[in-house]
Amino acid sequence: AAFCLYCYLFKSNFKIGQGCSDVFTEVGFTNWKKKDKIRQHVGGVGSVHNQSRQYCVDLMNQKQHIQTVLIKQSDQARIDYRICLTASLDCVRFLLKQGLPFRGNDESDTSNNKGNYVELLQFLADHDEKVKAVVLENAPGNLKLIAPTIQKDLVNACATETIKKIIKDMDGAFFSLLVDESRDISVKEQMAVVFRYVDKRGYVIERFVGIQHVSDTTSNSLKEAIDTLFSREELSISMLRGQGYDGASNMKGEFNGLKTQILRENPYAYYIHCFAHQLQLALVAVAKGNADVATFFTSCNSLVNIVGASCRRRDMLRDQLQKNITEALENDDLPTGRGLNQETSLKRAGDTRWNSHY
Structure with missing residues (x-):
């Protein structure tokens, strides 16, 4: 008996009566006196046999294999995601470098200003077709990378x-x-941390490494936060050679202050009271001890209160200051240069504001 392999493999794709029979798939062809039946089975271009043959050819073609197609789609999806992620990171780096906020008051589709992050991403899309094809409205619904949590993660x-x-x-x-x-605008206690070291070229470098949220400002809480930071960054407290804080009791306390707790673990981490803080405290004490100087600062604070309470008085003071600077420049009484003679605002003298008494 003769069977047709193509029809046997793909007969389920067709219904009986559409040129499909079970002679060449189940029973087997045995009527050799009527060989023309074989030619009739093959039929024309659109016959069941030829369609089944094409299905078999497609199946054997590796370029059309389902795994090959999925790999191609996966590779393209990976490329699109990389372009989208790179564009998002470029926006994040720019905003971080310039110290700009990310979010806006209204980030809906109908908003005219969706915030710096989304607007900057839209700007990149408008000037780069590759970016435009994979971000914002052209990105998958779950892969836009514009959600607030995604922005924070980046x-x-x-x-x-x-x-x-x-x-x-x-x-x-x-x-x-x-x-x-210090406290932030949301009234949360935060600890700012800075590392000071000498690099390979011999330069003294100071690097801000972050703000750590603390539940309170007791020495134990601050010490625990520092230990967490050192552990996370794989730093050893044995390499610490100095510690600098203000003069608060929780920082420089002789019995249980932060500097004492660190000195117990590393006696070489010498404590230095911040020189700027010491100078400010000394100037404040001198100012309060001299009647004329104390009266001067009291008058300055009153002037700041009076002028600062009115926009009109602020404009009058600003105009007068501009006239004085112009006259001084014409008479060569003020030096000129980049960054000099800029417009400034009034600030109230404070006991802990650097340069307020200098």
């Missing part, structure tokens, strides 16, 4: 890479630790 990734670069530049050298605590 910022944290940039911060992590920046700190790694700083740690690599330190190259295992001795370093000092500068710490100060």
Whole structure:
């Protein structure tokens, strides 16, 4: 008996009666006196046999194999994702470098200003066709990379890479630790951390490494936050050779202050009271001890309150200052140069504001 392999493999794609029979697939052809039946089975271009044969050829063709097609689609999706991610990171790096906010008040599709991040991404798309094809409305719904959580993840990734670069530049050298605590606008206690070290070229470098949220400003909380930072960045406290803080009791306390707790672990981490803080405290004490100087600062604060409460009075003071600067420049009484003689605003003298009493 004779069978047809093509029809046997793909007979399920056709219905009985559409030129499809079970003679060459199940029963077998045995009527050799009517060989013309074989030619009739093959039929014309669109016959069941020829369609089945084409299915078989496609199946044996590796270029049309489902795995090959999926790999091609996966490669293209990977390329598109890389372009989208690169464009997003370019926007993030620019905003971080310039110190600009990311989000806007209204980031909906109908908004005229969707925030710096989305608007900058749109700007890149408008000037690069490759970027335009894979971002914002042309990106998959779950891969736009514009959600607030995604923006925060990208910022944290940039911060992590920046700190790694700083740690690599330190190259295992001795370093000092500068710490100060303050509250942010949301009234959360935060600890700012700075590393000070000497690089390979012999230059003294100070690098801001981040702001650590602390539950309170007790010495134990600050010490725990520092230990967490050192552990995360794989730094050893034995390489610490200096620590600089302000004069608060929780920082320089002799019994349980932050500097004392660190000295217990590393006696070579010498404590230095911040010189700028010392100078400011000394100037404030002198100013309060002299009646004329104290009266001067009191008058300055009153002047700031009066002028600052009115936009009209601010404009009058600004115009008068501009006239005085112009006259002084014409008479060569003021030096000229880049960054000099800029317009400034009034600031109230404070006990902890550097240069306010200098």
